[in-house]
Amino acid sequence: MSGSLTIVGLGPGEAHWLTPAAQAALDAASDLVGYGPYLDRIPERAGRTKHGSDNRVEIARAEHALRLAAEGRTVAVVSGGDPGVFAMAAAVFEALEAGDPTWRALTITVEPGITAMLAAAAKAGAPLGGDFCAISLSDNLKPWEVVTMRLEAVLAADFVIALYNPISRARPWQLGAALELAARHRPAATPVIFARAVGRPDENLRVLPLSQAVAAAAFADMATLVMIGASSTRLIARPGQAAIVYTPRSVTKSPCATSQGRI
Amino acid sequence: MSGSLTIVGLGPGEAHWLTPAAQAALDAASDLVGYGPYLDRIPERAGRTKHGSDNRVEIARAEHALRLAAEGRTVAVVSGGDPGVFAMAAAVFEALEAGDPTWRALTITVEPGITAMLAAAAKAGAPLGGDFCAISLSDNLKPWEVVTMRLEAVLAADFVIALYNPISRARPWQLGAALELAARHRPAATPVIFARAVGRPDENLRVLPLSQAVAAAAFADMATLVMIGASSTRLIARPGQAAIVYTPRSVTKSPCATSQGRI
Structure with a gap:
């Protein structure tokens, strides 16, 4: 042909x-x-x-x-x-x-x-500096229990998590549920990035501690990429500029002790 | 400044x-x-x-x-x-x-x-079509037990896995160990991609079933990106052209039953 x-x-x-x-x-x-x-x-x-x-x-x-x-x-x-x-x-x-x-x-x-995850990470600093995963939160093509099973696995194993398709009119509650699950595994101060329309004129990047992210979930939309830091992900404050979000390359101890026990 | x-x-x-x-x-x-x-x-x-x-x-x-x-x-x-x-x-x-x-x-x-994972995926087809993760196999900056703990977690949860830094002169056995671990969780026919020097004149892409990948690990080097398919990742054979490797977007049943039990 x-x-x-x-x-x-x-x-x-x-x-x-x-x-x-x-x-x-x-x-x-x-x-x-x-x-x-x-x-x-x-x-x-x-x-x-x-x-x-x-x-x-x-x-x-x-x-x-x-x-x-x-x-x-x-x-x-x-x-x-x-x-x-x-x-x-x-x-x-x-x-x-x-x-x-x-x-x-x-x-x-x-x-x-x-891909959106790389662009969002670049704007924020280097949140994907360690091991990471990408999960679509849409349950149009897979059962929601598969999504939560996968989230549990990577939360316990301390991956940075990029969430694609976080929310839509037909799927309004899934992002909040995912962030609530994260809050049971990760410290309240863990940075969560809401990166909307990265690279477009209406680009908007918000970084919130996990403890405030659940309440902010409703402000996300289909153009938003959400990233949940690992336990080591942190901020570097800067005078007069937005803080940098980054995940150090090193893991010094086994990060697998969680509320679910060790896996 | x-x-x-x-x-x-x-x-x-x-x-x-x-x-x-x-x-x-x-x-x-x-x-x-x-x-x-x-x-x-x-x-x-x-x-x-x-x-x-x-x-x-x-x-x-x-x-x-x-x-x-x-x-x-x-x-x-x-x-x-x-x-x-x-x-x-x-x-x-x-x-x-x-x-x-x-x-x-x-x-x-x-x-x-x-990033290498996206280029390798594009050359192979669409192996990252479902949820996926990226793990550095180097244990220079994290203990090997963290690497294996993370591999176990994402193997059990059926992520596609991209392995960066799979092998070097100082780390000759880690890739083989990772593939052996994968073989305990995934079917023997699961496609494994060895993508070397993608985008360069000496580019080389090999796709092997997991059962043969362990023995092939020794042929990988620092310029190789290794990708382990999920349980649904498969080949589309084509006359006179290399088979396409892809992961369907849909998950129809919970893929978390493994030799380790459900997580």
């Missing part, structure tokens, strides 16, 4: 985090497929068609992109952040696996991007 | 993954500080001084960069991948916290980059 499909990460926010390789993939495309607001970030150009869609139809969007590629088009599926992290790449491969077997002959590539 | 310090992520490999914002920080710098091979990737330019150092002196390098900034220089500390992920950002903040209090008045920023 002559068509191709590239799943492109735009990074968060404006074009200053778009890699040259991702830019080249967008430039080469005859067809751009993606969620409307991501497509809006890419200039119109003669000979390139935009196919926008709603945010909740990933598989239909992926099948549409694969069909266009099978027709011989040069397709770019655009994704915010990194396409491999809670974004379009896995959806495309789910559609590929279940779909028309001839699609497997297509050339399919993934162009990585800066 | 008039000096400034930016900790810049070069991304992995060649310049096609260097963001415009990172490029701008390098262009603005009067002084580049970093590990020699990273500095070698940046062209020489009149009026810009390179300060190379060995790979094992992060704190001395960070202090050197802070002193230069305090003298009024525009300093860029260069880091491979993303500076906040097992790289220079946390080292700079450790040096800042312990060092001359006047350094806290400096303007310090972090420019994110594509």
